[in-house]
Amino acid sequence: MAVFNQVDFDNHEQVVFCSDKESGLRAIVAVHNTKLGPAVGGCRMWDYANDEDAIKDALRLSKGMTYKNAVARLPFGGGKSVIIGNAKEIKSEQLFRAFGRHLEQLGGRYYSAEDVNITCDDVALMNKETNYVLGLEGKSGNPSPFTAYGTFLGIKAALQHQRGDQNLSSVKVAVQGLGAVAYGLCKYLHEAGARLFVTDINQQAVERVVNDFSATAVGIDEIYDLDVDVYAPCALGATINDETIARLKATIIAGCANNQLAESRHGEIVREKGILYAPDYVINAGGIINVYYETAPDGYSKMASLEHVEGIFTTLTEIFARSEKEQKSTHLIADELAQEIIKNGL
Template sequence: MTLTVTDLKAPEGFERLVRAEDAEAGLRALICIHSTVLGPAAGGCRMWAYGGEAEAIEDVTRLARGMTYKNAMAGLGLGGGKSVIIGDARRDKTPAMMRAFGRAVEALGGRYYTAEDVGISPEDMAHAARETRFAVGLSGASGDPSPWTAEGVFRCLLTGAAHVFGSDDLRGRRVLVQGLGHVGMDLARKLAAAGADLVVTDIHAEALRIATADLGAAVCEPGAVFEQQMDVYAPCALGGVITDDSAARLRARLICGAANNQLATPALARSLRARGITYLPDYVVNAGGIISVASEIHGKDDAWRRARLDGIAGRVAEMLVRAGAEGRCTTDIADEMVGRMLQGRSAA
């Protein structure tokens, strides 16, 4: 098999963007390194049926930058990167493709660690690991990071609820979970156990069947999310769901979910705040998965993971207090906190 790794022009402020191709293995991938200021870049590999390379580049660069911020806020000693494989994970993915992807990661010489993301499982990553030392999130090591992501989102949601509603008691609170993948379903289970009035939506009928049968959840159509009355909105599918239109229609007081890049544009944070909606920055609250992966990179145990989950909930509490006291958006506070971390390390 012949793998080619080609450098593309990286956006301003990014360190590297490469295209990896192996026609025989069916691999078309992009790997983006945003920053290694705080350590080697780390971020998952996503497989998605993008409309073309331009769309994939837009996604991978946004995700890589988000990983820099996420890893910094979680205190992981890692920089930010991301990778995407262009294709339908349910139809196109093969062990040979994942091995070719592993060779592409290895070609970067340790500047980027990869792990699971949308469309990629620990079993898939095990195939990649046959070709690279820098594939993590493996069964028998840190394993599937999804439960840790869900736990982190849940803890941050409780912190946000205490701030917005005056109590973290979710009994009777109407919470809508959008997207029932591994993370969304785990979060839905935690919310149901906490007594939330659970509403779910997903494009897959089997996921909805499980949520209704096992969790007693109500179902709404994917296109009707922003017409629903709710207390908490938990977006757990793909990003960009909060647009000018959806922000104007959203009927919630708190947004806390696992999806990356939930805001279509940064300015929407101000629009939400003006409507009295508290938004918890996604790159802060969904850091549980990369915390789990980082424990494997650094050789740490579950106690280390739990301490960092406590840390991200603590940072959410801090930014909520500061945002209220200073009359600013939570996103501005969070970005400012990360900026100080990166500047301090660069100066050092």
Template sequence: MSLFEHHEFDNHKEVVFCNDEKSGLKAIIAVHNTNLGPSLGGCRMFPYANSGEALTDVLRLSKGMTYKAAMANLNQGGGKAVIIGDPRTQKSRDMFLALGDFIERLGGDYITAEDSGVAVSDLHATAERTQYVSGIKAKFTYDGSPADGNPAPGTAYGVFVGLKTTVEYALHSSLDGVKVAIQGLGHVGYRLAKHLRDAGAELYVTDIFPEQLEKAREELGATVVQPNDIYGLDVDVFAPCALGAILNDNTIPQIKAKVIAGAANNQLAREALGSVLRSKGICYAPDYVINAGGIIDIYHQTQDGTPDDLRKHLESIGDTLREIYIRADETDQANNLVANVIAEERFNK
């Protein structure tokens, strides 16, 4: 498998392939950049079709974490880990113990945390083998709710703030009565849906798990649609909250929404599509800016701060997005390209 020539390699500092025959662990850890500090990024477990698919995902995700940390004004670099396997049927404690051994060997270059398919309880096993685990000893939350280390509430609140800011900027509207299509009702997507419902938005949702859809229908009054129909709905906002690369040559022509703002990582299949969105009059919230709430939350758990400090930092996501939109309009550039320039100015100092 080609690595240095891989189209997503982008001068990664380290890429480690982890194979533990005893536990069945097959994982990849990618450290993109540590100029601003040790790399931090969650560990994801997903049934990738093959190792090449997993490699592409982890390279894109780790690079995104570098940009995310820079735009969130954190002294951290970007890294990520992926485990190849179905989290519902193949997960085991021994896998996460073995993962801890691999992370420990990196000597602090990579600090792991929770991501899709991986629970905080899984990371407690990893922490038995390495000190480089974050997000498992939370002291507080932004809203005063019980702290269990899960960064999803902070991520969802940050996305909500960013989506609200984007609607205000692009549509000159509040969220009351705004139609939002949400793709994915996981830990972040469902919490985002609740925030939006409470703000008066009208929800249209899809997910691969029927139980989540039924829950959204019953608890939030959401309209359930088929996965392939979510793109072409006559709505104001499309909120991708599942996996990446869903903004591509096939889906973008279907989108009628004038705002795209969601929690998913690496939403654009390729960077040039940001310009396509701009040409269609769609205001796109760069994913690594709007979904930075998780790493902001984790950062504050290491500080002697307060819930109010965390909330204010999460709400600064809206200010950062507004800065991007203004600069993009002034220079007639795509929002994602403007965000990239600002981030690179910060981590390449």
């Protein structure tokens, strides 16, 4: 498989393949762009079907981080890493320390942090071998609550634009995927009066949200057909595709998953259907914003972080207005905004 010919390669500066025989580590680090600063993006552990899928995920996610960090106006470039394997089976101190040594060899071009199936404890193990990690306990800590808060604000921004009212009372929201970020999002939505319809492959996660937030559980495939106001994809990417778009009844797509559009063209199809899409890397930037404040000269400030996260509402409002004015899909407007910032600086 030729990496340079990948659709998602997009002139990545560096793609590194990492392995360690003793621990069983197999990982990929993708550094997309460092014009605004060192590449920063979380590490994901996933049992990919094949190496090609892992490479594609790393490339797409790292490019997304370049744009996410730019639109969030952070002095970071974009990068991402993936560790190949089943998180329930291969996690070990030996493996994460081996990965930390690989990060150290990159000399600060890329900083890692938490992502899917990677916890603060896992990052702490990497930290035994390298300082090129962020999101540590005792500093900025777990970024999930901040991602959830930003996503909640993004849903409110979408409602405000579409309806002129951000009140969530009785608004029906279908949440797909119930990981740590989605749980926090459901809490915000429930407290704001929304009606929740939820699904996940993990039945315990479903039962927890049903019990805690009076949510209605639905089937994995049923989530697309619900007569709801908002579809919130919060699992893995590419759930907005030719098959699902035809089934969606929601008029807003706003969730915390990365790479929600299977292909760029789906953003325009969604717009033509009258669905307002909150670009994923804009709405889910709360976590990386919080991580940034770990690097602040005066030390971490939760208040400063939250104030910055609240800017997601304003940024999305600008993107929605510009999309409507230019009759162009919101994800393309977001890309243009990111490219302008990368070209001209923060």
